[in-house]
Amino acid sequence: MDDIGTIIVWVALAVLAIFVIAAIARAIIVVQQTQAYLVERLGRYHSTMDAGLHLLVPFIDKVRAKVDLREMVYSFPPQSVITSDNLVVDIDTVIYFQVTDPKSAVYEIANYITGVEQLTTTTLRNIVGTMDLEQTLTSRDQINGQLRGVLDDATGKWGIRVNRVELKSIEPPLSIKDSMEKQMRAERDRRAAILTAEGVKQSAILTAEGEKQSAILKAEGEAQSRILKAEGEARAILQVFDAIHEGDADSKLLSYQYLQMLPEVAKANNNQMWFVPTEFTGALKAVAAGFGVTDEAEPLERDAERAKQRTSRITSALADPRAALEEARRQAEGFSAEAEQAGTGSGKPFDPDAEKGQ
The missing domain is CATH 3.30.479.30 (Band 7 domain)
Incomplete structure (x- = not known):
């Protein structure tokens, strides 16, 4: 009997030891870094366990929830x-x-x-x-x-x-998707058309600008060419007049030049009136007299005064091409008037058909 009682006691102690060890094991809790444990004691909230080692009261404390603290x-x-x-x-x-x-x-x-x-x-x-x-x-x-x-x-x-x-x-919805795709396609087409139009517009602007610059440069070149040509003609006319007035022009040479210019004068399409004498000999003498060439020698004082005036006019005309042209026109008009006064007996303008008849 004693042996049986001893065995029962030892078994009971072993069971109790196992139970105590299990209770202690359950009471020890390790909380992870990213979690939080909610502890209830006898059914009520007791505490929140953070990361670390914690001990619960066996059979009294209980973990109510485990909450993840991460995002x-x-x-x-x-x-x-x-x-x-x-x-x-x-x-x-x-x-x-x-x-x-x-x-x-x-x-x-x-x-x-x-x-x-x-x-x-x-x-x-x-x-x-x-x-x-x-x-x-x-x-x-x-x-x-x-x-x-x-x-x-x-x-x-x-x-x-x-x-x-x-x-x-x-x-x-699917129907709206189709409509949106059509709208997007139309919008892309519109933008493409706008970009194309902008490109054409820019190209036209650049082309017009180039043509404008070309026209300006061409006009400037033509103007410069005309100015230079006018200056050259003015200098040539003044040199001819100077040679005629300063030198002793031969009447035969003047007659020859006059005969050469008659066809050109007849062909000219302008509104100027030219009076041609019927007698070429008298006309040539009148022209020679108009240019300052006479059969009789002028006094030396008169020649010196006229030479001085012509030199002054030539100097000012060469400085200004317009003045040169004006001087040439003025002298030509004077010569034409003198030629008209010394013209034919009829005093009528030059008529090529009438001259052919003569």
């Missing part, structure tokens, strides 16, 4: 949302949030993940419901900002901080 990413299923222009679009959202107060996340809401999902859906519908389709497609940043603000305020009492809200996709 979590949840992608919710696409939500059907109606825009202000009565179009249904499917919006796929992604939320980045983090638990900042484990006690509130456990005791203020039954399931904070489900709560965040439902709150996101309702808030998204409220925001998109005030926008049309075009605004919804082009205002992602605005929707993200408004959604984050509303969620952050609503989830603050749950011990949750919403860091970011992103819209992964916005899918309009």
Whole structure:
């Protein structure tokens, strides 16, 4: 009997030792760095265990929940949302949030993940419901900002901080997609046409500018050429007149030049009136007299005075081509008047047909 009683005692002690060891093992808890444990004592919240080694009171303390403190990413299923222009679009959202107060996340809401999902859906519908389709497609940043603000305020009492809200996709109906593609294609064609027109316009402007510069340069060249030609003619005329007045022109030479110029004068198409004497001998004498050539020698004083006047006029004319031309015209008119006074007996203008008859 004693042996049986001893065995029972030893068995009981062994069971008790095992039970105590198991209880102590369960009471010792190691909390990870990224987690927080909520401990209840006799059914009530007692404490929050952070990272490290902790000891529970056996049979009194119990771990109520283990909360992950890292930032979590949840992608919710696409939500059907109606825009202000009565179009249904499917919006796929992604939320980045983090638990900042484990006690509130456990005791203020039954399931904070489900709560965040439902709150996101309702808030998204409220925001998109005030926008049309075009605004919804082009205002992602605005929707993200408004959604984050509303969620952050609503989830603050749950011990949750919403860091970011992103819209992964916005899918309009298929018919709207086709219309949008046609619109985009038309917009691209319009832009291409505008760019082509701008290129043609720029090309035309550059071409016109080049033609303008070419015309300006050509006109300047022609003007310069005419000026130089006029200067040369003026110098030639003045030199001829100077030679006639300064030298002793032979009447035979003047007669020969006069006969050479008659056909050219007859061919000229102008409005000037030329009076030609019927008697060439008298006409040649009149022309020679008009140029200052006479049969009788003039006094030396008169020759000196006329030479001085001609030298002064030639000097001023050479300095200015216009003055040279004016001087040439003036002398030519004077010579024509003298020739007219010494003309034919009839005193009529030169008529080529009448001259042929003579």
